[in-house]
Amino acid sequence: MFKLKDVKYKDILDIKNLKISKNKITCIVGESGSGKTTLLSLLNKLISSDSGEIIYNDKPLMSIDSIELRREVVMLPQIPAIFEGSIKDNLLIGLKFSQKPFVSDDKLSKVLDAVKLDKDMNEAAEKLSVGEKQRLALGRIMLLEPEVYLLDEPSSSLDEETEEMIIKKLVEHTKVNNKSLIMVTHSKKIAENFADNIVEVREGKIFSGGGARDE
Amino acid sequence: MNNIVNLNILQLASAYIFVLIVLLIVKVRGISREKEIIISTIRMTLQLVLTGYILVYVFDNINPLVTILIIAIMEIFAINNIYKRTKKKLSQKIKKIIAASMILGTLASLLYFLLVVIRISPWYNPRYFIPIAGMIIGNSMTGISLGVTRLVDGMYDQKHIIESALMLGAAPKMASKKVVDNAFDSAILPTINSMVGMGIVFLPGMMTGQILSGISPIAAIEYQIAIMLGILGSVSLTIILFVQLGYKTFFNEESQLILKEYQLKR
Numbered sequence: 001m002f003k004l005k006d007v008k009y010k011d012i013l014d015i016k017n018l019k020i021s022k023n024k025i026t027c028i029v030g031e032s033g034s035g036k037t038t039l040l041s042l043l044n045k046l047i048s049s050d051s052g053e054i055i056y057n058d059k060p061l062m063s064i065d066s067i068e069l070r071r072e073v074v075m076l077p078q079i080p081a082i083f084e085g086s087i088k089d090n091l092l093i094g095l096k097f098s099q100k101p102f103v104s105d106d107k108l109s110k111v112l113d114a115v116k117l118d119k120d121m122n123e124a125a126e127k128l129s130v131g132e133k134q135r136l137a138l139g140r141i142m143l144l145e146p147e148v149y150l151l152d153e154p155s156s157s158l159d160e161e162t163e164e165m166i167i168k169k170l171v172e173h174t175k176v177n178n179k180s181l182i183m184v185t186h187s188k189k190i191a192e193n194f195a196d197n198i199v200e201v202r203e204g205k206i207f208s209g210g211g212a213r214d215e
Numbered sequence: 216m217n218n219i220v221n222l223n224i225l226q227l228a229s230a231y232i233f234v235l236i237v238l239l240i241v242k243v244r245g246i247s248r249e250k251e252i253i254i255s256t257i258r259m260t261l262q263l264v265l266t267g268y269i270l271v272y273v274f275d276n277i278n279p280l281v282t283i284l285i286i287a288i289m290e291i292f293a294i295n296n297i298y299k300r301t302k303k304k305l306s307q308k309i310k311k312i313i314a315a316s317m318i319l320g321t322l323a324s325l326l327y328f329l330l331v332v333i334r335i336s337p338w339y340n341p342r343y344f345i346p347i348a349g350m351i352i353g354n355s356m357t358g359i360s361l362g363v364t365r366l367v368d369g370m371y372d373q374k375h376i377i378e379s380a381l382m383l384g385a386a387p388k389m390a391s392k393k394v395v396d397n398a399f400d401s402a403i404l405p406t407i408n409s410m411v412g413m414g415i416v417f418l419p420g421m422m423t424g425q426i427l428s429g430i431s432p433i434a435a436i437e438y439q440i441a442i443m444l445g446i447l448g449s450v451s452l453t454i455i456l457f458v459q460l461g462y463k464t465f466f467n468e469e470s471q472l473i474l475k476e477y478q479l480k481r
Contacts, residue, residue: 044382048469066470071384081379084393098384141383 001148001180002043007052012038013204015052020182020197022057025171027191028184030201036184037078039201040150043182044075071098075150078184080137082128087112087136088121094140103143114169115139116162131157135166142173149174151183155190163187167194219429231256270345279339286325286348290318293356300360303367308464312457313363320453321348321355328445350421350442351449354406358450359457362402366458369394370465370474377472387466395458402454406447413443 001022007015013035020026028036041047042054045066054061061069074094083093091108095101108121115135119128125136134157141149154170155163171194174181185191191198199209234256241248273281294314298305305313325348329335335343370377373394380390413419414436418426421442425435467473 045469046378046382046471048471067384067386070382074384075382077375077379077382079375081376083376093380094383097380097389144383 001057002182003055004042005053005055007042007049007054009035009038009042009047009049011204013042013049015039015204015206018199018206020180020199022180023175023178024180024196025174025194026180026182026197026199027195028182028199028201029186029188029191030207032186034201035204036201037152040075040152040182040184043148044073044150045069046075071100071144072146073148073150074098074141074144074146076137076141076152076154078152078156080134080140082125082133082136085125086122087117087119087125087128090125090136091121091140091143094144098144100144107143111139111142114142114173115166131159131162134158138166138170142170145177146179148180148182151181153184153186156186163190164193219427270341273341273345277337277339277341279337282339282341282344285341285345286322289348289352290321293317293352297356297360297363301363301367303364305363305367306464309363309461312460312464313359316453316456316460317352317355317359320456321352321449324355324445324449324452325351327448328441332441332445346421347442347445351446354446355449355453358402358406359453361405362398362454362457363461365398365401366394366461369397370462370472374472374474381470381472387463387470387472390472391462391465395462399454399458402458403447403451406450410443410447413439419443 002018002020004015004018007013007018028039030036038047042049043056043061045061045064048062056064056069056073083090085093088105088108091111092102095103105121112119112121115138117132117135117139119132125133128136134154138151138154149170151170155167158166167190171181173179183190183195197209200207234252237252238249241252273285294317297313297317298310325344328347328351329343330338333343333347370391373391377390377394381387419439422432422435422439425438426432465472465474
């Protein structure tokens with residue numbers, strides 16, 4: 001699905017070869033500062049590489065309209081933004097941004113259930129704890145049903161039990177709907193339990209996984 | 216009502232006592248501002264005397280080219296002033312947009328005001344054109360300066376929110392809507408607030424001037440109401456033009472947020 005060749009970004013990333021397969025769960029692991037987030041941002045086209053080529057579904061990323069791409073390949077940052085308004089507003093804003101039709105309250109409840117957020121939908125989102133905000137943001141992008149989920153440490157503010165439960169739900173959701181999931185994680189356990197492929201990044205280079213070794 | 220007191224030189228000179236009082240205060244308190252006070256007093260005096268003589272000449276020798284030249288000088292000064300007032304270094308692109316919004320916004324309001332509301336004749340009559348242009352351009356300059364600061368600061372402060380919206384597939388316009396609306400709002404607020412206090416808290420300069428020169432307060436008020444509406448229109452028009460075009464300079468063709476061109480001045 002994604003193929004990267006000789007991709008360089010400042011002195012942060014230098015990837016000779018990387019393949020990420022469709023309809024799979026791919027975990028990206030590596031120490032902090034190794035370039036994992038930068039890699040996700042490149043795939044979401046939030047930034048562009050200085051050189052090299054990124055191919056998405058046989059098309060160069062450069063030739064795909066950024067906004068169209070981001071509606072298909074959605075990214076969730078490590079510290080997700082919470083917008084003004086209620087929990088419901090925060091769920092719906094993703095649909096508004098990507099110009100998708102709004103959904104019923106029933107569906108919103110189901111999503112909140114999936115991310116284990118047992119709250120009144122009309123409550124102000126600002127009042128939620130850090131972990132709850134993270135789950136809300138996760139629910140927001142699940143509603144978008146994108147082709148590819150790019151998740152940057154989606155469970156960094158959660159306790160281990162909740163983390164495991166939510167990631168399990170997310171992985172199920174991805175597999176049932178034939179989507180792809182690319183997830184940066186600090187947890188070896190999560191990676192080993194759920195990933196079809198594990199890509200390890202070290203100092204901006206692909207150390208293992210992803211079809212090739214750089215060194 | 217028409218016995219106007221004309222100031223003679225001695226009377227005018229006696230007003231400088233206020234400057235001496237300020238100088239005395241800062242001297243006694245050890246606040247080293249004497250130089251600035253003296254320079255600004257001299258500048259104010261010289262600039263106004265010069266302007267007075269220029270206006271006398273311009274009013275006596277009515278010429279469309281002279282009117283246009285004076286308006287052009289005012290616009291250039293105003294635009295440069297906006298560049299100087301902003302604390303952040305501005306990109307060339309946004310500078311062009313500031314200039315274009317100022318010129319288009321103020322000229323459109325000015326021409327409407329002079330030709331449709333007041334209906335001056337000839338259209339370039341400097342007695343109306345110049346003072347009214349001064350008020351419209353000056354107020355728009357203050358408004359747009361605020362708008363520029365708020366827009367640039369907003370893009371920095373809300374970087375995370377804007378980028379999060381982009382990641383979800385928002386177009387730049389939607390991702391930055393809040394910042395753009397805030398910039399517009401805070402830029403027109405001073406104009407709106409000044410209308411609230413008008414006539415009660417203070418008598419505006421133009422009206423005061425007209426009343427002092429012997430015009431009936433009612434006529435002065437009619438002018439003041441009209442000019443306030445003209446100012447409101449011009450301020451809003453210049454700012455909406457600026458923010459609508461200005462936000463685009465913060466994004467590249469790939470709809471990525473770019474802030475590196477905007478840095479703090481030194």
